[in-house]
Each structure stands twice: as C-alpha cells, then as structure tokens.
Amino acid sequence: MARKLTITEKIILNHTGLSDIKPGDIVNARVDIALGNDITAPIAIKEFETIGIKEVFDRKKIALVPDHFVPNKDILSAKQAKVLREFARKHDIENYFECGEAGVEHALLPEKGIVLPGDLVVGADSHTCTYGALGAFATGVGSTDLAYAFAFGELWLKVPESIKVIFEGKPKKWVSGKDLILYLIGKIGVEGANYMALEFSGGTFKHLGMADRLAISNMAVEAGAKSGIFEPDEITDEYVKTRAKRDYTFYRSDEGAEYARILKFDAGTINPQVAFPHLPENSVDIAEASSKNIKIDQTVIGSCTNGRIEDLRIAAGILKGKKIARYTRLIVIPATVDIYRMAEKEGLIDIFLDAGAVVSTPTCGPCLGGYMGILADGERAISSTNRNFRGRMGDVTSEVYLANPAVCAASAILGKIAGPEEVL
Amino acid sequence: MIFKGKVFKFGDNIDTDAIIPARYLNDAGEENLKKHCMEDADTDFSSRVGEGDFIVAGANFGCGSSREHAPRAIKACGVHVVIAKSFARIFYRNSFNIGLYILNADTTGINEGDLLEVNTDNGEIKNLSRNTVIKANTIPKFMSELVNAGGLIGYAKKKAGAYSHD
Numbered sequence A: 001m002a003r004k005l006t007i008t009e010k011i012i013l014n015h016t017g018l019s020d021i022k023p024g025d026i027v028n029a030r031v032d033i034a035l036g037n038d039i040t041a042p043i044a045i046k047e048f049e050t051i052g053i054k055e056v057f058d059r060k061k062i063a064l065v066p067d068h069f070v071p072n073k074d075i076l077s078a079k080q081a082k083v084l085r086e087f088a089r090k091h092d093i094e095n096y097f098e099c100g101e102a103g104v105e106h107a108l109l110p111e112k113g114i115v116l117p118g119d120l121v122v123g124a125d126s127h128t129c130t131y132g133a134l135g136a137f138a139t140g141v142g143s144t145d146l147a148y149a150f151a152f153g154e155l156w157l158k159v160p161e162s163i164k165v166i167f168e169g170k171p172k173k174w175v176s177g178k179d180l181i182l183y184l185i186g187k188i189g190v191e192g193a194n195y196m197a198l199e200f201s202g203g204t205f206k207h208l209g210m211a212d213r214l215a216i217s218n219m220a221v222e223a224g225a226k227s228g229i230f231e232p233d234e235i236t237d238e239y240v241k242t243r244a245k246r247d248y249t250f251y252r253s254d255e256g257a258e259y260a261r262i263l264k265f266d267a268g269t270i271n272p273q274v275a276f277p278h279l280p281e282n283s284v285d286i287a288e289a290s291s292k293n294i295k296i297d298q299t300v301i302g303s304c305t306n307g308r309i310e311d312l313r314i315a316a317g318i319l320k321g322k323k324i325a326r327y328t329r330l331i332v333i334p335a336t337v338d339i340y341r342m343a344e345k346e347g348l349i350d351i352f353l354d355a356g357a358v359v360s361t362p363t364c365g366p367c368l369g370g371y372m373g374i375l376a377d378g379e380r381a382i383s384s385t386n387r388n389f390r391g392r393m394g395d396v397t398s399e400v401y402l403a404n405p406a407v408c409a410a411s412a413i414l415g416k417i418a419g420p421e422e423v424l
Numbered sequence B: 001m002i003f004k005g006k007v008f009k010f011g012d013n014i015d016t017d018a019i020i021p022a023r024y025l026n027d028a029g030e031e032n033l034k035k036h037c038m039e040d041a042d043t044d045f046s047s048r049v050g051e052g053d054f055i056v057a058g059a060n061f062g063c064g065s066s067r068e069h070a071p072r073a074i075k076a077c078g079v080h081v082v083i084a085k086s087f088a089r090i091f092y093r094n095s096f097n098i099g100l101y102i103l104n105a106d107t108t109g110i111n112e113g114d115l116l117e118v119n120t121d122n123g124e125i126k127n128l129s130r131n132t133v134i135k136a137n138t139i140p141k142f143m144s145e146l147v148n149a150g151g152l153i154g155y156a157k158k159k160a161g162a163y164s165h166d
C-alpha cells in the first residue's frame, strides 16, 4: 500500500521526477517562483553570474521586489536596488516591481496572484513561508540558493516532517491570526518546529479571513519551521480566483498521513497576545501585559505580517476620533501600493493622520531596523511586525513588543501597552 | 580539514540580527560584514577574533532572517567552523552552500577561550585546554558532497558545464 502523504509531501513530490518521497529525503525540486529582494538578490545575482549560465531558467518565474530599503535610504542601498533593476532589465524579468507599484514582497506576491495554491516557492527571505496560507509549499532560502534556482529552476530540499496544528472554536473579539500564532510559538518555542512543516487546520479558520492565515503562515519561521501551510478551501478559492493568471492546484493531506506531532487548541479560550522582548516565544495575554504598565515610545503598524487592509481597518476603527499619547510616535505602513490606495479611499489615512500618526509609503523600513522609525537607546516600541530580537528596530538597548494591530492602536492612544477594550 | 584555534562562546538563540545587524545590510562587501560581525552580541568580537578561531554556541544558532550575510560575515572573520547544540534551518543550509563548516554537538563543556582542534571530516572535537574529546553528529552525504564541491556554486558550475539553456 502506498504511503499516505501530507499536503507538503505531495506538493514536493509533484515537483520532482520521483515516485515516492519521505521526510528526511534530500530531493531536487522544481521551483514555480524564485523570489529575491534588494538585500538578498544582489548577492544572488553576483553568484549567478559566476555559474556560467547566460539566461535565467524562466523570466516569468522569478520575482524581484525591492522593499527593504526603498525608496532608497542611502547611496549604498540605492546601489543594491540598482543591481536588481539592471538584472531585471537585462533578463526581462516579468515580476519586477519599482517602489511605486510594489510593497513588501510577501504582501505583494499573493495580492498580485504571482504565488498560487500548489506552487513550490523558494525565496531569499525567511518570511517566504507566508505563501503557505494559500496552500503552497513556500520556504526561505539563502542568496546562493537563489542564484542556483535562477540558473536551473530547481533547488535541493530536505523533505520535512510535519506538525499538525488544529485550532477549533470561534475566536474571541480582537483575537486574530497574529494572536493564534504568537500563542502557538509561546507554547512550542522558537525552535519548536525547527526543520519541520507546520500544517494548520481546524474549524477556527472558517471564522477568520485570508489576512489571518497569511499572518499565521508568515510567522511559522518564528517557531523555526521550514513552512507553514493551510489546506486550501473556499476562502482560498475566493482569494485567488480573481487574481490568478495561470492554473493552480489544491492539494490535501491524505487521511492517515504521518505527523511528528499533532497539537490541538481551543481558539475560544485564547486572548490577544503580546510577545515580550527579545523572542517571539515570550507571549503573554494582553491582560497580563497591560497590568505591567509598560510605557511605549513608538508604535509600528505594518509589515508582511500585519500591514494588510484588514489590519489597517482594525487599527483605524480604534484610532478614529482619538489622538495618540503625547511624546509618542505612531508609524503606519500599508504593505503595498494597492493597500495604500484602498486605505486612502476608505478614509483610513485621514483617521491615522488625525490621530497624530505618520503614514509611510510601502516599505519594510523599521521592521528590520532598516530606516525610518529607528529606536534610540532605551526606547520601547509595540509593533505589528514579527520579530522582537535584541536591537531589531534600532539601538541594542531598545525593546520591541509584538502584538496584533488592535492592541498596537490601543497602546498608541494610551502610550502604554493596552488592549482595545481599554480605549473604547 | 583540521582547524585549530580558540573559542568564542555564545548562548542560545543567537539570531541573525545579532550576527550581522540589518543596519549594515546596505553593503554586502566582505570588509563591512567582517567589521560588524556579532556586534550586537559581543561589541569588539571582530577585533579579537583571529584566523581559525571557533564560534561555539548553544541552541538555535542563526535563527531569524535568511540573510546569507550572516554566515558570510562569520567566514570573513576567519572563522571556518561553527559548533552549536542546534542550528536554525536557513542558517544551516546557507552555511553549507557557502562552505562554512557547521558542527552539531553538545557544547556544554566548551568554554570561552578554550583551545580546540577540530576535524571536520570525522566530526572530532578535541578540547586541548580540558583534555576532552567530543564527537559531532554526522552530516548527510549530499551535504558533505556540497561542501567538498566548494559549496553550491562550485556544484552549480559543474552542472553548468553539462547544461545550457540555449
């Protein structure tokens, strides 16, 4: 009898010429999309040029998104962005986006229908795992890997074991995908899924939208995971059908497929979470975080985790008619140009500006401590981003707390870490 | 290969922002990466580390971003081998791809400043300061082939010889 396969094993298998695979096997897999950004692609391009292959494997299957330091923050980053642009021009790369049409890569690619269910995606960015939300196998790799993929359209991969994570029950008000993933990382730790695929399922996800799934898959890497995948369903179909310009496939795990672990949670008992410095696993309930009276200097709402229109709507709903605390900053960064435009049309930008926020063009910016929103020594930020490592947003003595956009907005108003109920 | 040098010891969860902070990622040049390597974990690491020295760490070394700048920065400092209890996934593959040796071993008994002699072929780690020997876990065959081919690009060049798109 043939082995029962997980969705991850099936997608990988179908991108090889093999008849069977199992966890631990090292395979050469065909790549549907190979992604790089303005930090990682310049190294990949340099390495690609040493391999001795003139043409990229497929100009339609490469995505180059300058997003980390654009609009260029300084001369050096301008040079890196230029390397991308010139490579894109030379090879006529279809999915190259200048900053006026782009945004944070992991918000952009799903939005534009560039990554689709059933795809095998590699990206020289650790949050490439975001696309698992669509039912794709997507994983972060390095620049040299990317160079190899550019040349041959394939890459070596170790077939991962899978951990099945089931969330059942209707989430409480203000609880989003971000809270479920912070809660999970709090339970299993930042190394809890190292080298493995996280596979999410359960009734809870009928109550949440695609933005929540994207936030969850996005942070799979924060538990060390190779990927974080959802089985595609009607919500997936609703999201991709108007965006896709090519065929896509819905894969499902077989009944009886093997898992390294199966974890089950009642989402109905989970509260909004705040992850304390300096690891995403330090998550606690908002009530506990709020009781500690933690003053903040800056709030960031944006990034590939929570910079989508749904996130901005939630934040605006809380900030409407209110002002942020004196002597604090609120930086709102719509993750893509389309999101920016939608937010403008819906009046959200005005709400943010009226509250005293600054609204930036789409960029990674402060999320990785790149530019525009850097913390001074001893400063504290609450952020809807995904990492709170020491020094991540600025000075090595600064601190980052991670939370969902509602908690961020409420905290901005009170100038301390607070839940949405405290300001409404 | 056999390497001999002294130990720079770090704890658990040394992330890629600690290995090379993002504020320096606007320049992928070796000099820049070398100068700021480990800066946020050990301020003057790059001025004290020497050719052949080792980075020895606890669990989950290299977690966080996919930036290949991290293993490249370590290599630029003259460190050829990193020994840790465990490694984050992307850091692990990046290291093999660029030819930085990665050894998985119980590092509890290794301390800052110890003198080590490490054989990357058989994974033997001799602690000359403490007269102890420990053994690293073996690596998959494909991965040792990769390092022996000079990393993924060396491997790719061989493949390119027998392959062309046009």
Ligand code: SF4
Binding pocket: A068, A104, A105, A106, A125, A127, A303, A304, A305, A363, A364, A367, A368, A385, A386
């Ligand atoms: S928004 Fe942050 S986490 Fe996402 S790609 Fe940019 S730097 Fe990385």
